Amino acid sequence: MTPRTASVVVIGGGAVGCSIAYHLARRGVRDVVLLERETVGSGTTSKAAGGIRAQFGTEAEIRFSLEALRVLESFREEFGADPGFQRIGYLFLVSDPSDLRGFETRIVLQRQLGVDVRVITPKEAQAIVPALFVEDLVAAVWGPQDGVAGPAEVTAGFARRARELGARIVEGVETTGLTLGPGRVRGVQTSDGAIAAPVVVNAAGPAAARIGRLAGLALPVYPRRRHIFYTEPFPEVPGPVPITTDRASGFYFRKEMQQLLLSPGDVQDTGDDLVAPVDWAMMEDVVAKAVHRVPVIERARIAGGWAGLRPLTPDDHAILGWAPEIEGFFLAVGWGGHGFQHAPATGRVVAEWIVDGRPSMDLSLFDPARFDGRTPPLPGEGPDPGSPDAE
Numbered sequence: 001m002t003p004r005t006a007s008v009v010v011i012g013g014g015a016v017g018c019s020i021a022y023h024l025a026r027r028g029v030r031d032v033v034l035l036e037r038e039t040v041g042s043g044t045t046s047k048a049a050g051g052i053r054a055q056f057g058t059e060a061e062i063r064f065s066l067e068a069l070r071v072l073e074s075f076r077e078e079f080g081a082d083p084g085f086q087r088i089g090y091l092f093l094v095s096d097p098s099d100l101r102g103f104e105t106r107i108v109l110q111r112q113l114g115v116d117v118r119v120i121t122p123k124e125a126q127a128i129v130p131a132l133f134v135e136d137l138v139a140a141v142w143g144p145q146d147g148v149a150g151p152a153e154v155t156a157g158f159a160r161r162a163r164e165l166g167a168r169i170v171e172g173v174e175t176t177g178l179t180l181g182p183g184r185v186r187g188v189q190t191s192d193g194a195i196a197a198p199v200v201v202n203a204a205g206p207a208a209a210r211i212g213r214l215a216g217l218a219l220p221v222y223p224r225r226r227h228i229f230y231t232e233p234f235p236e237v238p239g240p241v242p243i244t245t246d247r248a249s250g251f252y253f254r255k256e257m258q259q260l261l262l263s264p265g266d267v268q269d270t271g272d273d274l275v276a277p278v279d280w281a282m283m284e285d286v287v288a289k290a291v292h293r294v295p296v297i298e299r300a301r302i303a304g305g306w307a308g309l310r311p312l313t314p315d316d317h318a319i320l321g322w323a324p325e326i327e328g329f330f331l332a333v334g335w336g337g338h339g340f341q342h343a344p345a346t347g348r349v350v351a352e353w354i355v356d357g358r359p360s361m362d363l364s365l366f367d368p369a370r371f372d373g374r375t376p377p378l379p380g381e382g383p384d385p386g387s388p389d390a391e
């Protein structure tokens with residue numbers, strides 16, 4: 001039975017929404033209700049490659065990633081579940097000298113914040129992944145402390161602890177409207193009745209702009225499709241393999257058990273219906289990119305694949321904070337290709353914002369008002385986000 005009142009309603013039970021519900025409950029907020037139209041973790045979180053890298057270009061995002069690495073390290077103690085965390089590292093393969101200069105600038109900041117990251121030679125990259133073709137590279141960038149974890153396990157862990165701490169997580173119930181008073185939100189309408197609440201959090205992933213429109217807000221969150229294909233067991237590329245991204249083509253891969261995960265690094269507008277069917281023609285694209293970088297993959301067989309929507313913003317930074325001019329409406333949206341890894345820190349800072357009145361760190365990077373009064377360019381057409389698109 002869906003409650004009729006709540007102190008906070010969180011819309012969306014992905015990694016982001018579940019982390020927010022958990023942190024609110026942990027901070028003692030009672031009557032938190034999370035609404036998920038399907039099941040917890042079934043949204044775009046279920047499509048993520050699970051990567052966590054501290055190799056971002058801004059202080060806030062680097063700190064968010066470092067927090068994720070810390071949380072995952074001790075996840076089992078706090079959440080009683082194995083998050084499948086492995087520090088396999090992130091390896092960027094660079095063939096363009098100007099691209100390398102961008103990495104070098106970011107590395108200065110990353111190191112100041114305590115990240116272990118270094119530029120290595122193509123031959124050193126080949127020593128990490130012997131199957132790589134490296135003749136056309138100028139360098140590689142190696143972050144040995146980065147890693148991978150299971151999005152399903154982590155999201156379920158947040159949801160379980162949130163429930164234990166008193167939050168209500170309601171699955172199979174869709175938010176269909178927002179109840180608005182003059183200048184503020186007063187609750188939500190759902191497929192199972194209305195809920196009165198002074199605070200509503202939009203954590204709806206690729207559906208964030210739709211939820212925004214319910215409040216008359218134009219949120220520049222653009223769902224864009226990306227594919228991942230997987231091979232049959234392929235011992236010719238022995239593990240462990242870091243998340244390895246070929247900057248020239250966008251292709252990335254890693255090992256998952258005995259199989260290889262391969263992504264063409266595509267960014268596709270599939271229209272407004274929020275579904276992301278697999279386009280099997282993309283297989284040709286991924287195989288061409290893969291065989292160039294890892295020639296032995298020519299002998300692998302693709303066993304299947306999936307596609308998901310990454311909720312992109314024009315500058316590739318999330319939108320996090322109170323919605324301008326609608327009191328009580330909080331935005332935690334636009335996480336692009338890094339929402340899984342930034343979910344742990346997001347939950348913590350959103351709880352601080354709501355409980356303490358403000359977050360404990362500078363989050364102006366994510367200011368929802370930064371797009372005001374401008375027609376934002378579409379993803380890929382805006383300024384260089386200054387961070388590699390890696391997932």
Ligand SMILES: Cc1cc2nc3c(=O)[nH]c(=O)nc-3n(C[C@H](O)[C@H](O)[C@H](O)COP(=O)(O)OP(=O)(O)OC[C@H]3O[C@@H](n4cnc5c(N)ncnc54)[C@H](O)[C@@H]3O)c2cc1C
Binds near residue numbers: 342
């Ligand atoms: C191919 C691919 C690879 C990726 N790899 C990585 C990676 O390696 N590392 C990383 O950090 N990130 C990665 N990502 C990005 C990551 O998946 C997302 O940024 C993250 O999952 C966003 O989480 P979320 O909770 O905001 O969204 P979601 O998981 O989509 O959660 C939102 C939820 O809201 C629900 N919802 C929507 N509308 C309503 C409504 N009206 N009422 C009720 N519920 C509603 C949905 O059902 C959904 O479950 C990848 C994404 C893709 C597609």
